[in-house]
Amino acid sequence: MITKPEIDKLAEKYETVDFIKDDPIQFPHRYNKSKEDCEIAGFIASLLAYGNRKVFIKKLNELFINIAQNEPYNFILNFEPKILGDFNYRFGTTEDFTEIFKVMRTLYEKDGGLEELFKYAYNTHHPQGASEHFFNFIPVTDYFYSRFSQNAGQGAYFMIPNPKKGGAMKRMCMYLRWNVRKGPVDLGIWKFMRPSELLIPLDTHVARLSREMGLLTRKGNDFKSVLEITENLSKFDPEDPTKYDFAMFGYGVNNK
Numbered sequence: 001m002i003t004k005p006e007i008d009k010l011a012e013k014y015e016t017v018d019f020i021k022d023d024p025i026q027f028p029h030r031y032n033k034s035k036e037d038c039e040i041a042g043f044i045a046s047l048l049a050y051g052n053r054k055v056f057i058k059k060l061n062e063l064f065i066n067i068a069q070n071e072p073y074n075f076i077l078n079f080e081p082k083i084l085g086d087f088n089y090r091f092g093t094t095e096d097f098t099e100i101f102k103v104m105r106t107l108y109e110k111d112g113g114l115e116e117l118f119k120y121a122y123n124t125h126h127p128q129g130a131s132e133h134f135f136n137f138i139p140v141t142d143y144f145y146s147r148f149s150q151n152a153g154q155g156a157y158f159m160i161p162n163p164k165k166g167g168a169m170k171r172m173c174m175y176l177r178w179n180v181r182k183g184p185v186d187l188g189i190w191k192f193m194r195p196s197e198l199l200i201p202l203d204t205h206v207a208r209l210s211r212e213m214g215l216l217t218r219k220g221n222d223f224k225s226v227l228e229i230t231e232n233l234s235k236f237d238p239e240d241p242t243k244y245d246f247a248m249f250g251y252g253v254n255n256k
Contacts, residue, residue, distance in 0.1 A: 001214030002251075004236045010247035010254075017184050019246065024049045025178055027060055028187055035189055036073040039114045039179060040104070042187075044072065046175040047100065047159040048089050059089045079105045096155035103147045117143055118176070119192040135199060137163040137172050166222050173226065174201035177242050185246070198242040200233060202226045209248045212255070 020026050028042035041064065048056045067083060068075035075083070081098045088094050107113060117140055125136040144160045163169055181195045182188025200206065202225060210216035210225075215232045218225045233241035 001232070007213070007236055007244055007247045010250040011243050014250035014253075015184055015243060015246040019185050019249075022053070023185075024053075024057065024060065025185060025187075026057075027064060028178060031064070031070070031072050032187065034073060035115070036108070036113060037071070038187060038189055040072040040076055042175055042178050043104075043114055046171040046178075048092070049171055049174065051090055056089065063087060073108075076101060076104045076108055090155075091158045092155035093153055095151045096153050096159065099148050099152040099156045100144065100159060103144050106147060107143070111143075115179075115190055115192070118179075118190070122193050135173075135176065135193075135197065137169055140172070163223070166224070168202040168221055168223055168226050169199075170201045170203050173199045173242075177201060177245065181240070181242065183243070195240045195242065196234075196238060198230075199226050200229045200242055200245060202229065205252060206245070206248050209251050213248075213251065 020029055024045040025042070027045040028038045031037040031041040044063070045060055048060055050056065064070060064072065067085070067087060079101045081102075084094055084097055084101075086094055087097060089097075104114075107117060111117065121136055121139040124139055141160055141162055145157075145162075148156060159171075161167055161169060161172070176193075177198050178186050179190040180186075180188065180193055180198055202210075202221060204221060206229075207216060207221040207225060210229050215229050216225055218228055230241055233244045237243065
């Protein structure tokens with residue numbers, strides 16, 4: 001297993017403001033004039049954060065600049081389907097984005113917004129598996145699913161994944177890291193949970209690196225693997241295990 005001095009050195013080297021410009025976290029940083037703009041921009045950015053990074057960042061620029069007019073909160077509060085035109089991305093059709101943005105409009109009009117929804121989910125969490133810090137995303141998903149119409153297709157359910165299926169929930173874990181951690185990269189705008197309770201955002205790249213570093217023994221890239229990696233990272237820093245997401249990025253860069 002990688003040693004604490006080694007992984008700490010990598011985390012320190014790569015958790016810098018220079019990381020922001022090529023990462024989807026650039027969007028909540030760009031729209032940080034208000035908490036609502038910041039958290040909405042982050043949530044939307046996390047929905048599209050799959051596939052080729054250059055492609056989805058280009059699509060996000062199209063959405064935020066050309067369609068939302070650089071006002072994410074106003075865009076959601078006044079959302080109407082016609083605003084989108086034919087905007088789509090990979091699995092997500094125009095109808096899928098319409099469904100998600102309509103639910104977000106309701107969330108901000110009636111139910112307090114994204115922070116209140118995730119806070120509710122946090123307050124109803126139940127420790128499970130290898131980690132005592134298990135975040136229950138089910139209330140978040142249920143909020144969207146219960147409000148989707150029959151027009152919601154596969155893309156809507158892919159972008160708002162179902163934690164009951166046991167998947168890694170990578171993009172939601174990433175979104176929480178952005179909002180809960182405070183550092184040169186992460187924004188730390190939500191205070192209802194501690195960084196020690198965050199879970200590592202797991203994709204195939206992070207899974208491969210975790211195995212090379214001796215942090216993951218499971219073969220599957222599922223939620224149990226998320227718990228195993230996070231538990232092992234907590235041994236290096238129990239107060240802030242997900243800071244090592246930057247170390248994994250750096251490890252990948254250094255070992256290409």
